[in-house]
Amino acid sequence: MTTPQIRVDIVSDVMCPWCIIGYLELEQASRQTGIGLGVRWHPFELNPDMPPEGEDMTGHITRKYGITNEQSAQNRAALQDRGAALGFTFAFGPGMRMRNSFRAHQLIDWAEGHGAQHAVKLALLTAHFTDNRNVDDPEVLAAIAAETGLDAEAARAAIDSESHADPVRRSQAFWHQQGVTGVPAMVFDQKYLFTGAQGVAQYAQILQQLATQTEQAHG
Structure with missing residues:
Protein backbone atom coordinates (compact mmCIF):
# COMPACT_ATOMS: atom_id res chain seq x y z
CA MET A 1 0.00 0.00 0.00
CA ASP A 56 13.62 46.48 18.62
CA MET A 57 11.45 43.40 19.01
CA THR A 58 9.99 44.23 22.41
CA GLY A 59 9.19 47.80 21.42
CA HIS A 60 7.65 46.62 18.16
CA ILE A 61 5.46 43.98 19.78
CA THR A 62 4.21 46.21 22.62
CA ARG A 63 3.42 49.03 20.21
CA LYS A 64 1.79 46.89 17.51
CA TYR A 65 -0.38 44.79 19.82
CA GLY A 66 -0.97 47.28 22.63
CA ILE A 67 0.46 45.09 25.37
CA THR A 68 2.83 45.76 28.26
CA ASN A 69 6.49 44.78 28.47
CA GLU A 70 5.50 42.19 31.08
CA GLN A 71 2.87 40.66 28.81
CA SER A 72 5.36 40.61 25.96
CA ALA A 73 7.89 38.80 28.16
CA GLN A 74 5.25 36.26 29.21
CA ASN A 75 4.36 35.64 25.57
CA ARG A 76 8.02 35.09 24.66
CA ALA A 77 8.47 32.67 27.56
CA ALA A 78 5.44 30.69 26.38
CA LEU A 79 6.84 30.61 22.84
CA GLN A 80 10.20 29.40 24.15
CA ASP A 81 8.54 26.56 26.07
CA ARG A 82 6.42 25.50 23.12
CA GLY A 83 9.40 25.73 20.77
CA ALA A 84 11.61 23.70 23.12
CA ALA A 85 9.00 20.93 23.22
CA LEU A 86 9.33 20.74 19.42
CA GLY A 87 13.12 20.90 19.37
CA PHE A 88 13.37 24.56 18.33
CA THR A 89 15.23 27.27 20.22
CA PHE A 90 13.86 30.79 20.45
CA ALA A 91 16.82 32.83 21.68
CA PHE A 92 14.91 35.97 22.56
CA GLY A 93 17.18 38.61 24.00
CA PRO A 94 17.48 42.36 24.44
CA GLY A 95 19.31 42.76 21.13
CA MET A 96 16.78 40.95 18.94
CA ARG A 97 15.21 43.05 16.21
CA MET A 98 12.29 42.64 13.85
CA ARG A 99 13.43 42.91 10.25
CA ASN A 100 12.00 43.63 6.86
Missing part, protein backbone atom coordinates in the same frame (compact mmCIF):
# COMPACT_ATOMS: atom_id res chain seq x y z
CA THR A 2 1.36 3.40 -1.00
CA THR A 3 1.97 5.83 1.84
CA PRO A 4 -0.36 8.80 1.31
CA GLN A 5 1.05 12.28 0.91
CA ILE A 6 -0.94 15.43 1.55
CA ARG A 7 -0.12 18.69 -0.19
CA VAL A 8 0.16 21.58 2.26
CA ASP A 9 0.59 25.16 1.07
CA ILE A 10 1.91 27.27 3.96
CA VAL A 11 1.63 31.04 3.81
CA SER A 12 4.06 32.50 6.32
CA ASP A 13 6.66 35.09 7.25
CA VAL A 14 10.16 34.39 8.57
CA MET A 15 9.41 37.02 11.25
CA CYS A 16 6.52 34.94 12.60
CA PRO A 17 7.35 32.67 15.56
CA TRP A 18 4.02 30.86 15.28
CA CYS A 19 4.91 29.88 11.71
CA ILE A 20 7.83 27.69 12.78
CA ILE A 21 5.80 26.30 15.69
CA GLY A 22 2.89 25.47 13.41
CA TYR A 23 5.16 23.79 10.87
CA LEU A 24 6.99 21.71 13.49
CA GLU A 25 3.65 20.61 14.98
CA LEU A 26 2.52 19.60 11.50
CA GLU A 27 5.78 17.74 10.93
CA GLN A 28 5.36 15.86 14.21
CA ALA A 29 1.80 14.95 13.26
CA SER A 30 3.12 13.63 9.96
CA ARG A 31 5.61 11.39 11.76
CA GLN A 32 2.98 10.15 14.19
CA THR A 33 0.47 9.26 11.49
CA GLY A 34 2.92 8.08 8.84
CA ILE A 35 1.22 10.43 6.37
CA GLY A 36 3.68 12.30 4.18
CA LEU A 37 3.68 16.01 3.47
CA GLY A 38 4.16 17.83 0.21
CA VAL A 39 4.99 21.28 1.61
CA ARG A 40 5.25 24.44 -0.41
CA TRP A 41 5.92 27.80 1.24
CA HIS A 42 4.36 31.10 0.18
CA PRO A 43 5.33 34.65 1.18
CA PHE A 44 3.58 36.98 3.59
CA GLU A 45 5.01 40.17 5.10
CA LEU A 46 3.79 40.99 8.57
CA ASN A 47 5.60 44.34 8.45
CA PRO A 48 6.05 45.44 4.83
CA ASP A 49 6.90 48.99 5.92
CA MET A 50 9.65 47.95 8.34
CA PRO A 51 12.66 50.27 7.83
CA PRO A 52 16.07 48.86 6.81
CA GLU A 53 17.49 49.19 10.31
CA GLY A 54 14.64 47.09 11.71
CA GLU A 55 13.01 47.69 15.08
CA SER A 101 11.50 40.19 5.30
CA PHE A 102 11.07 41.07 1.62
CA ARG A 103 14.64 40.10 0.67
CA ALA A 104 14.33 36.84 2.62
CA HIS A 105 11.19 35.98 0.66
CA GLN A 106 13.06 36.69 -2.57
CA LEU A 107 15.80 34.26 -1.52
CA ILE A 108 13.18 31.60 -0.78
CA ASP A 109 11.61 32.16 -4.20
CA TRP A 110 15.03 31.88 -5.87
CA ALA A 111 15.85 28.74 -3.89
CA GLU A 112 12.64 27.08 -5.09
CA GLY A 113 14.11 27.02 -8.59
CA HIS A 114 17.07 25.10 -7.19
CA GLY A 115 15.02 22.53 -5.28
CA ALA A 116 15.90 24.05 -1.92
CA GLN A 117 12.89 26.18 -0.98
CA HIS A 118 12.09 24.17 2.14
CA ALA A 119 15.68 24.01 3.38
CA VAL A 120 16.21 27.74 2.92
CA LYS A 121 12.92 28.64 4.61
CA LEU A 122 13.79 26.62 7.71
CA ALA A 123 17.35 27.98 7.69
CA LEU A 124 16.02 31.54 7.65
CA LEU A 125 13.68 30.88 10.57
CA THR A 126 16.58 29.42 12.56
CA ALA A 127 18.87 32.27 11.55
CA HIS A 128 16.40 34.86 12.82
CA PHE A 129 14.96 33.26 15.93
CA THR A 130 17.84 31.10 17.17
CA ASP A 131 20.98 32.83 15.91
CA ASN A 132 19.75 36.47 15.86
CA ARG A 133 21.15 37.07 12.37
CA ASN A 134 19.93 39.94 10.20
CA VAL A 135 17.96 38.17 7.47
CA ASP A 136 17.49 41.47 5.63
CA ASP A 137 21.26 41.71 5.01
CA PRO A 138 22.23 40.45 1.52
CA GLU A 139 25.56 39.13 2.87
CA VAL A 140 23.76 37.10 5.52
CA LEU A 141 21.27 35.79 2.97
CA ALA A 142 24.07 34.71 0.62
CA ALA A 143 25.78 32.95 3.52
CA ILE A 144 22.56 31.13 4.43
CA ALA A 145 22.23 30.03 0.81
CA ALA A 146 25.75 28.59 0.97
CA GLU A 147 24.99 26.85 4.26
CA THR A 148 22.11 25.05 2.58
CA GLY A 149 24.31 23.87 -0.30
CA LEU A 150 23.52 26.60 -2.82
CA ASP A 151 25.78 29.00 -4.71
CA ALA A 152 26.35 32.08 -2.55
CA GLU A 153 27.34 34.31 -5.47
CA ALA A 154 24.28 33.33 -7.49
CA ALA A 155 22.06 33.92 -4.46
CA ARG A 156 23.59 37.34 -3.88
CA ALA A 157 23.14 38.23 -7.56
CA ALA A 158 19.46 37.26 -7.40
CA ILE A 159 18.97 39.41 -4.31
CA ASP A 160 20.88 42.41 -5.68
CA SER A 161 19.06 42.31 -9.03
CA GLU A 162 15.66 41.89 -7.35
CA SER A 163 14.84 39.39 -10.08
CA HIS A 164 12.45 37.62 -7.71
CA ALA A 165 10.78 40.74 -6.32
CA ASP A 166 7.84 40.67 -8.73
CA PRO A 167 7.12 36.94 -8.29
CA VAL A 168 7.05 37.47 -4.51
CA ARG A 169 4.69 40.43 -4.85
CA ARG A 170 2.40 38.44 -7.15
CA SER A 171 2.29 35.54 -4.72
CA GLN A 172 1.54 37.85 -1.81
CA ALA A 173 -1.24 39.50 -3.78
CA PHE A 174 -2.72 36.11 -4.68
CA TRP A 175 -2.93 34.98 -1.07
CA HIS A 176 -4.37 38.30 0.06
CA GLN A 177 -7.05 37.83 -2.60
CA GLN A 178 -7.75 34.38 -1.14
CA GLY A 179 -8.54 36.05 2.18
CA VAL A 180 -5.30 35.30 4.04
CA THR A 181 -4.75 38.11 6.53
CA GLY A 182 -2.66 36.36 9.17
CA VAL A 183 -0.05 33.63 9.40
CA PRO A 184 0.60 30.80 9.54
CA ALA A 185 -2.14 29.93 7.08
CA MET A 186 -2.09 26.35 5.84
CA VAL A 187 -4.11 25.07 2.91
CA PHE A 188 -4.47 21.29 2.91
CA ASP A 189 -5.06 19.47 -0.35
CA GLN A 190 -5.70 22.84 -2.06
CA LYS A 191 -9.12 22.93 -0.34
CA TYR A 192 -9.05 23.36 3.42
CA LEU A 193 -7.65 26.46 5.13
CA PHE A 194 -6.49 26.51 8.75
CA THR A 195 -4.88 29.53 10.37
CA GLY A 196 -2.66 29.70 13.42
CA ALA A 197 -0.65 26.91 15.02
CA GLN A 198 -3.26 24.19 15.52
CA GLY A 199 -1.32 21.73 17.68
CA VAL A 200 -0.03 18.25 16.91
CA ALA A 201 -3.28 16.42 17.70
CA GLN A 202 -5.36 18.68 15.47
CA TYR A 203 -2.92 18.41 12.58
CA ALA A 204 -2.86 14.62 12.97
CA GLN A 205 -6.65 14.55 12.77
CA ILE A 206 -6.63 16.72 9.65
CA LEU A 207 -4.05 14.52 7.94
CA GLN A 208 -5.89 11.30 8.82
CA GLN A 209 -9.20 12.63 7.53
CA LEU A 210 -7.64 13.78 4.26
CA ALA A 211 -5.75 10.50 3.81
CA THR A 212 -9.00 8.59 4.33
CA GLN A 213 -10.78 10.76 1.78
CA THR A 214 -7.98 10.17 -0.74
CA GLU A 215 -8.06 6.41 -0.22
CA GLN A 216 -11.85 6.33 -0.61
CA ALA A 217 -11.68 8.44 -3.76
CA HIS A 218 -9.26 5.96 -5.30
CA GLY A 219 -11.32 2.96 -4.29
Whole structure:
Protein backbone atom coordinates (compact mmCIF):
# COMPACT_ATOMS: atom_id res chain seq x y z
CA MET A 1 0.00 0.00 0.00
CA THR A 2 1.36 3.40 -1.00
CA THR A 3 1.97 5.83 1.84
CA PRO A 4 -0.36 8.80 1.31
CA GLN A 5 1.05 12.28 0.91
CA ILE A 6 -0.94 15.43 1.55
CA ARG A 7 -0.12 18.69 -0.19
CA VAL A 8 0.16 21.58 2.26
CA ASP A 9 0.59 25.16 1.07
CA ILE A 10 1.91 27.27 3.96
CA VAL A 11 1.63 31.04 3.81
CA SER A 12 4.06 32.50 6.32
CA ASP A 13 6.66 35.09 7.25
CA VAL A 14 10.16 34.39 8.57
CA MET A 15 9.41 37.02 11.25
CA CYS A 16 6.52 34.94 12.60
CA PRO A 17 7.35 32.67 15.56
CA TRP A 18 4.02 30.86 15.28
CA CYS A 19 4.91 29.88 11.71
CA ILE A 20 7.83 27.69 12.78
CA ILE A 21 5.80 26.30 15.69
CA GLY A 22 2.89 25.47 13.41
CA TYR A 23 5.16 23.79 10.87
CA LEU A 24 6.99 21.71 13.49
CA GLU A 25 3.65 20.61 14.98
CA LEU A 26 2.52 19.60 11.50
CA GLU A 27 5.78 17.74 10.93
CA GLN A 28 5.36 15.86 14.21
CA ALA A 29 1.80 14.95 13.26
CA SER A 30 3.12 13.63 9.96
CA ARG A 31 5.61 11.39 11.76
CA GLN A 32 2.98 10.15 14.19
CA THR A 33 0.47 9.26 11.49
CA GLY A 34 2.92 8.08 8.84
CA ILE A 35 1.22 10.43 6.37
CA GLY A 36 3.68 12.30 4.18
CA LEU A 37 3.68 16.01 3.47
CA GLY A 38 4.16 17.83 0.21
CA VAL A 39 4.99 21.28 1.61
CA ARG A 40 5.25 24.44 -0.41
CA TRP A 41 5.92 27.80 1.24
CA HIS A 42 4.36 31.10 0.18
CA PRO A 43 5.33 34.65 1.18
CA PHE A 44 3.58 36.98 3.59
CA GLU A 45 5.01 40.17 5.10
CA LEU A 46 3.79 40.99 8.57
CA ASN A 47 5.60 44.34 8.45
CA PRO A 48 6.05 45.44 4.83
CA ASP A 49 6.90 48.99 5.92
CA MET A 50 9.65 47.95 8.34
CA PRO A 51 12.66 50.27 7.83
CA PRO A 52 16.07 48.86 6.81
CA GLU A 53 17.49 49.19 10.31
CA GLY A 54 14.64 47.09 11.71
CA GLU A 55 13.01 47.69 15.08
CA ASP A 56 13.62 46.48 18.62
CA MET A 57 11.45 43.40 19.01
CA THR A 58 9.99 44.23 22.41
CA GLY A 59 9.19 47.80 21.42
CA HIS A 60 7.65 46.62 18.16
CA ILE A 61 5.46 43.98 19.78
CA THR A 62 4.21 46.21 22.62
CA ARG A 63 3.42 49.03 20.21
CA LYS A 64 1.79 46.89 17.51
CA TYR A 65 -0.38 44.79 19.82
CA GLY A 66 -0.97 47.28 22.63
CA ILE A 67 0.46 45.09 25.37
CA THR A 68 2.83 45.76 28.26
CA ASN A 69 6.49 44.78 28.47
CA GLU A 70 5.50 42.19 31.08
CA GLN A 71 2.87 40.66 28.81
CA SER A 72 5.36 40.61 25.96
CA ALA A 73 7.89 38.80 28.16
CA GLN A 74 5.25 36.26 29.21
CA ASN A 75 4.36 35.64 25.57
CA ARG A 76 8.02 35.09 24.66
CA ALA A 77 8.47 32.67 27.56
CA ALA A 78 5.44 30.69 26.38
CA LEU A 79 6.84 30.61 22.84
CA GLN A 80 10.20 29.40 24.15
CA ASP A 81 8.54 26.56 26.07
CA ARG A 82 6.42 25.50 23.12
CA GLY A 83 9.40 25.73 20.77
CA ALA A 84 11.61 23.70 23.12
CA ALA A 85 9.00 20.93 23.22
CA LEU A 86 9.33 20.74 19.42
CA GLY A 87 13.12 20.90 19.37
CA PHE A 88 13.37 24.56 18.33
CA THR A 89 15.23 27.27 20.22
CA PHE A 90 13.86 30.79 20.45
CA ALA A 91 16.82 32.83 21.68
CA PHE A 92 14.91 35.97 22.56
CA GLY A 93 17.18 38.61 24.00
CA PRO A 94 17.48 42.36 24.44
CA GLY A 95 19.31 42.76 21.13
CA MET A 96 16.78 40.95 18.94
CA ARG A 97 15.21 43.05 16.21
CA MET A 98 12.29 42.64 13.85
CA ARG A 99 13.43 42.91 10.25
CA ASN A 100 12.00 43.63 6.86
CA SER A 101 11.50 40.19 5.30
CA PHE A 102 11.07 41.07 1.62
CA ARG A 103 14.64 40.10 0.67
CA ALA A 104 14.33 36.84 2.62
CA HIS A 105 11.19 35.98 0.66
CA GLN A 106 13.06 36.69 -2.57
CA LEU A 107 15.80 34.26 -1.52
CA ILE A 108 13.18 31.60 -0.78
CA ASP A 109 11.61 32.16 -4.20
CA TRP A 110 15.03 31.88 -5.87
CA ALA A 111 15.85 28.74 -3.89
CA GLU A 112 12.64 27.08 -5.09
CA GLY A 113 14.11 27.02 -8.59
CA HIS A 114 17.07 25.10 -7.19
CA GLY A 115 15.02 22.53 -5.28
CA ALA A 116 15.90 24.05 -1.92
CA GLN A 117 12.89 26.18 -0.98
CA HIS A 118 12.09 24.17 2.14
CA ALA A 119 15.68 24.01 3.38
CA VAL A 120 16.21 27.74 2.92
CA LYS A 121 12.92 28.64 4.61
CA LEU A 122 13.79 26.62 7.71
CA ALA A 123 17.35 27.98 7.69
CA LEU A 124 16.02 31.54 7.65
CA LEU A 125 13.68 30.88 10.57
CA THR A 126 16.58 29.42 12.56
CA ALA A 127 18.87 32.27 11.55
CA HIS A 128 16.40 34.86 12.82
CA PHE A 129 14.96 33.26 15.93
CA THR A 130 17.84 31.10 17.17
CA ASP A 131 20.98 32.83 15.91
CA ASN A 132 19.75 36.47 15.86
CA ARG A 133 21.15 37.07 12.37
CA ASN A 134 19.93 39.94 10.20
CA VAL A 135 17.96 38.17 7.47
CA ASP A 136 17.49 41.47 5.63
CA ASP A 137 21.26 41.71 5.01
CA PRO A 138 22.23 40.45 1.52
CA GLU A 139 25.56 39.13 2.87
CA VAL A 140 23.76 37.10 5.52
CA LEU A 141 21.27 35.79 2.97
CA ALA A 142 24.07 34.71 0.62
CA ALA A 143 25.78 32.95 3.52
CA ILE A 144 22.56 31.13 4.43
CA ALA A 145 22.23 30.03 0.81
CA ALA A 146 25.75 28.59 0.97
CA GLU A 147 24.99 26.85 4.26
CA THR A 148 22.11 25.05 2.58
CA GLY A 149 24.31 23.87 -0.30
CA LEU A 150 23.52 26.60 -2.82
CA ASP A 151 25.78 29.00 -4.71
CA ALA A 152 26.35 32.08 -2.55
CA GLU A 153 27.34 34.31 -5.47
CA ALA A 154 24.28 33.33 -7.49
CA ALA A 155 22.06 33.92 -4.46
CA ARG A 156 23.59 37.34 -3.88
CA ALA A 157 23.14 38.23 -7.56
CA ALA A 158 19.46 37.26 -7.40
CA ILE A 159 18.97 39.41 -4.31
CA ASP A 160 20.88 42.41 -5.68
CA SER A 161 19.06 42.31 -9.03
CA GLU A 162 15.66 41.89 -7.35
CA SER A 163 14.84 39.39 -10.08
CA HIS A 164 12.45 37.62 -7.71
CA ALA A 165 10.78 40.74 -6.32
CA ASP A 166 7.84 40.67 -8.73
CA PRO A 167 7.12 36.94 -8.29
CA VAL A 168 7.05 37.47 -4.51
CA ARG A 169 4.69 40.43 -4.85
CA ARG A 170 2.40 38.44 -7.15
CA SER A 171 2.29 35.54 -4.72
CA GLN A 172 1.54 37.85 -1.81
CA ALA A 173 -1.24 39.50 -3.78
CA PHE A 174 -2.72 36.11 -4.68
CA TRP A 175 -2.93 34.98 -1.07
CA HIS A 176 -4.37 38.30 0.06
CA GLN A 177 -7.05 37.83 -2.60
CA GLN A 178 -7.75 34.38 -1.14
CA GLY A 179 -8.54 36.05 2.18
CA VAL A 180 -5.30 35.30 4.04
CA THR A 181 -4.75 38.11 6.53
CA GLY A 182 -2.66 36.36 9.17
CA VAL A 183 -0.05 33.63 9.40
CA PRO A 184 0.60 30.80 9.54
CA ALA A 185 -2.14 29.93 7.08
CA MET A 186 -2.09 26.35 5.84
CA VAL A 187 -4.11 25.07 2.91
CA PHE A 188 -4.47 21.29 2.91
CA ASP A 189 -5.06 19.47 -0.35
CA GLN A 190 -5.70 22.84 -2.06
CA LYS A 191 -9.12 22.93 -0.34
CA TYR A 192 -9.05 23.36 3.42
CA LEU A 193 -7.65 26.46 5.13
CA PHE A 194 -6.49 26.51 8.75
CA THR A 195 -4.88 29.53 10.37
CA GLY A 196 -2.66 29.70 13.42
CA ALA A 197 -0.65 26.91 15.02
CA GLN A 198 -3.26 24.19 15.52
CA GLY A 199 -1.32 21.73 17.68
CA VAL A 200 -0.03 18.25 16.91
CA ALA A 201 -3.28 16.42 17.70
CA GLN A 202 -5.36 18.68 15.47
CA TYR A 203 -2.92 18.41 12.58
CA ALA A 204 -2.86 14.62 12.97
CA GLN A 205 -6.65 14.55 12.77
CA ILE A 206 -6.63 16.72 9.65
CA LEU A 207 -4.05 14.52 7.94
CA GLN A 208 -5.89 11.30 8.82
CA GLN A 209 -9.20 12.63 7.53
CA LEU A 210 -7.64 13.78 4.26
CA ALA A 211 -5.75 10.50 3.81
CA THR A 212 -9.00 8.59 4.33
CA GLN A 213 -10.78 10.76 1.78
CA THR A 214 -7.98 10.17 -0.74
CA GLU A 215 -8.06 6.41 -0.22
CA GLN A 216 -11.85 6.33 -0.61
CA ALA A 217 -11.68 8.44 -3.76
CA HIS A 218 -9.26 5.96 -5.30
CA GLY A 219 -11.32 2.96 -4.29
